[in-house]
Every structure is written in structure tokens, then in C-alpha cells.
Amino acid sequence: xxxxxxxxxxxxxxxxxFYTGIPDSLLKSLCAYITDSLPSTQHIIAANEGGAVGLAxxxxxxxxxxxVVYMQNSGLGNTVNPLxxxxxxxxxxxxxxxxIGWRGEPGVKDEPQHRKQGLVTLPLLxxxxxxxxxxxxxxxxxxxxxxxxxxxxxSTGEAFALVVKKGTxxxxxxxSKQESVLTMSRERAIDMVAESVADHDVxxxxxxxISRELFEYRTATHHGHYQxxxxxxxxGHASQIALGIAxxxxxxxxxxxxxxxxxIMHTGNMAIIGSVSPQNFFHIIFNNGAHDxxxxxxxxxxxxxxxxxARSFGYKxxxxxxxxxxxxxQLNELFxxxxxxxxxxxxxxGARADLGRPTTTPIENKEALMSxxxxx
Numbered sequence: 001x002x003x004x005x006x007x008x009x010x011x012x013x014x015x016x017x018f019y020t021g022i023p024d025s026l027l028k029s030l031c032a033y034i035t036d037s038l039p040s041t042q043h044i045i046a047a048n049e050g051g052a053v054g055l056a057x058x059x060x061x062x063x064x065x066x067x068v069v070y071m072q073n074s075g076l077g078n079t080v081n082p083l084x085x086x087x088x089x090x091x092x093x094x095x096x097x098x099x100i101g102w103r104g105e106p107g108v109k110d111e112p113q114h115r116k117q118g119l120v121t122l123p124l125l126x127x128x129x130x131x132x133x134x135x136x137x138x139x140x141x142x143x144x145x146x147x148x149x150x151x152x153x154x155s156t157g158e159a160f161a162l163v164v165k166k167g168t169x170x171x172x173x174x175x176s177k178q179e180s181v182l183t184m185s186r187e188r189a190i191d192m193v194a195e196s197v198a199d200h201d202v203x204x205x206x207x208x209x210i211s212r213e214l215f216e217y218r219t220a221t222h223h224g225h226y227q228x229x230x231x232x233x234x235x236g237h238a239s240q241i242a243l244g245i246a247x248x249x250x251x252x253x254x255x256x257x258x259x260x261x262x263x264i265m266h267t268g269n270m271a272i273i274g275s276v277s278p279q280n281f282f283h284i285i286f287n288n289g290a291h292d293x294x295x296x297x298x299x300x301x302x303x304x305x306x307x308x309x310a311r312s313f314g315y316k317x318x319x320x321x322x323x324x325x326x327x328x329x330q331l332n333e334l335f336x337x338x339x340x341x342x343x344x345x346x347x348x349x350g351a352r353a354d355l356g357r358p359t360t361t362p363i364e365n366k367e368a369l370m371s372x373x374x375x376x
Contacts, residue, residue: 001170002139004033010146011068016097018059020044020052021070022265026101026164028295031070032174035297045297048236048265049075053082056096066153070099072294073121073163074114074233083128087159095153098130098161108166112362113207113233125161132161137168174296182348184324186286187213187355189345190257192324193284194218196331197227197255200376202369204229204242205257209292209351214257215358226368230358236265239273239283246278249373253280253335260287260301267309273340274314281340283315290349302346310342322346 007030011017017038023031023045034043046052049071056067071079079098087094104110104118125132131152136145149160190213197203205211211230218225229245231238242256263270263285273281289302307318316338321327327345334343358365 003170004030004172014150019068020055023291023294023297024072024101025294029169029172033172036175049078068097072101093157096159130159135162135164186347201253203255206238206262207235226372236262239269246281255282258285261291261299270313279339283342285344288347288349315340315342317341320344
């Protein structure tokens with residue numbers, strides 16, 4: 001293994017000290033070290049990976065220096081457009097160092113949503129014409145590897161990728177943690193909302209902890225999972241999946257269980273919900289101000305007035321709560337309001353250590369939901 005500090009210092013030796021991106025579980029130690037080591041102007045957690053490439057391009061244009069964009073390999077899809085139509089040598093020829101967590105690496109056990117992405121990560125970089133190396137886990141080889149990457153970017157003006165395998169970095173815990181006054185856990189809030197969902201209704205839950213906690217709730221209450229679509233990948237798109245269901249199942253209440261990071265990643269989706277204005281759509285955002293499932297790195301979720309954004313996008317009802325008592329009161333009156341409805345629930349960071357994962361496959365989940373929608 002290598003320490004996050006060693007990579008940080010090697011890049012700093014080459015005057016590379018600006019970072020932006022979306023946190024990843026394989027990079028959480030690196031992201032934590034960067035957060036503790038740089039001011040907020042030199043480390044910006046972006047809304048999505050494509051936006052991070054744009055931000056990096058602006059940094060290079062204004063300084064002439066090489067930026068770093070970090071991401072999980074699932075985020076490569078968000079970067080294809082700016083990597084091809086902005087930074088590519090056939091367009092503006094802007095160097096960017098990509099640091100990519102290799103989830104779903106062939107031969108390494110991982111979750112279903114990462115398997116295909118893991119298979120195509122290296123071929124995709126080759127198709128994009130981006131030179132890459134798998135980041136070494138040997139401290140003695142690190143200096144030479146970083147020099148090769150920097151030499152390539154400086155001589156060609158092109159991007160270079162360091163692909164990071166599981167277990168590459170030594171553990172590093174974030175020191176500069178923000179204290180929260182919130183007392184309600186996300187899991188408790190999910191349980192309370194799920195209890196108010198009728199047997200005829202549908203839940204579409206976003207990727208990460210929210211889907212895992214919803215699955216655990218159904219298991220603990222001996223309820224089937226057929227009412228729930230667990231969006232285990234496709235971060236930021238759960239609300240549009242829910243919208244598609246709501247339009248075509250108007251007799252059901254359709255709930256989207258969303259996170260603040262996922263909502264911010266593709267905020268424009270809210271404008272479409274408001275424009276279509278389905279009368280059966282309930283957008284529930286569990287806002288803990290963090291990318292909880294990939295190391296707890298902060299989002300701007302609790303610095304942004306999400307309810308005002310929803311109102312400006314045309315949501316008919318907008319509610320925000322931050323404690324169990326108010327949540328319980330709002331849930332008792334939830335179906336008296338006009339839709340589309342947004343309910344923001346502010347919760348504290350973190351999840352229990354023994355939180356399980358769905359035991360059904362994505363295909364099984366899809367088929368159970370479709371059967372439910374056809375037959376109920």
C-alpha cells in the first residue's frame with residue numbers, strides 16, 4: 001500500500017495541487033487527506049464528474065497548471081462529453097490528471113452495479129485515447145510513475161489517468177469533521193416514511209445507503225421487496241425513474257427516496273418533475289450533507305435551500321423537517337397536499353456498522369416490481 005500523503009506530495013513536487021471530483025470508496029483515504037491538507041479553493045467537491053472536468057479546465061486556463069479530477073469509474077460516463085469536446089487534443093488540448101477508482105475490477109468481488117463498469121474501464125480509456133497506468137501500491141515505484149504521467153501531460157497537453165485498485169491506499173481518517181446538531185438518523189427517517197407508504201404505492205430509492213436501509217426495513221418488517229425499485233447504480237437518476245413510473249401509473253402514489261448528493265448531481269431533473277407536474281409524485285430527500293456511502297465527504301446539501309429550488313422548479317408543495325416529531329406530523333398530513341411534493345428531511349451523517357446489502361439481484365428486483373405494477 002501507499003499512503004495518501006505520499007501521492008499528494010509527489011504531485012505537489014510537480015506543482016500539482018488543485019483537486020476536484022466526486023468521492024469514491026476506493027479513494028476515500030486520499031480524499032480525506034486532500035480535504036485536511038488544502039483550502040477549499042484548492043479542493044472542490046463537484047456536483048458531478050463532468051462538472052469537475054469543466055472546473056479543472058477553467059483552472060488550467062487561468063493558471064497554466066495541471067489539475068486533478070478524481071472519481072469512481074462509474075463517473076466516467078459523466079466525463080465523456082467534456083473529455084471529448086473540451087479537453088481533447090482535437091479541441092482545446094487541456095491536460096488533466098484523472099484519478100479513477102476501479103470498482104468492479106475483473107476477478108475482484110464487487111456489487112452488481114460495478115461489474116460491467118469494471119470490465120470496460122480500461123477499454124473505455126483506450127477508446128477515448130487517454131493514456132493510463134494502474135497506480136502502483138509500492139512507494140518505491142511511485143515517484144517514477146508520477147514523473148511519467150506528468151511528462152506525458154506536459155509534452156502532449158493531453159489527459160492521463162491513474163486507475164486505482166482496491167486496497168491501494170493505507171487508511172486515513174478525516175480530521176476536519178464538521179459537527180452536526182441533527183439528532184435523527186437517516187435509517188429512522190426512512191423507516192418512518194416507508195411506514196406511511198400504502199400497499200398499492202411504489203418507492204424508487206437512490207443508490208447507496210438509502211436503498212440498503214430501505215431493503216433492511218422491508219426485511220425487518222417481513223414485507224416483500226416488490227414495491228421498491230432499488231436504484232443501485234445510476235446516481236442522480238432515481239427521480240426520473242420514479243417520474244416515468246408516476247406518469248404511467250397515475251392511480252398510485254410514487255415515492256422517490258433521494259439523497260442530497262444525488263439530487264445535486266443532476267438537479268435539472270427537478271425542473272422536469274415540476275414541469276410535468278404529476279399529481280402522484282412524492283420526492284423525499286434525506287439530506288445529511290454528505291456522500292455517506294463513499295467516506296462521508298461533504299456535499300453542499302445543507303448549505304443549499306433545496307426547498308426553495310424545488311419551489312422555483314414548480315413543485316406544488318414544499319416541506320422541510322429536521323426532527324422526528326415534525327416528520328411524524330407531516331407524514332400524518334402528507335396526502336392532503338398537492339403534488340408534486342418535496343419533503344426534505346435533514347438527518348445526521350453515518351450508518352450502523354452492520355448494515356446489510358440487498359440479497360436480491362437487480363434483475364429479480366426489476367421483475368418483482370414489474371409484476372407488482374401489472375397485477376395490483
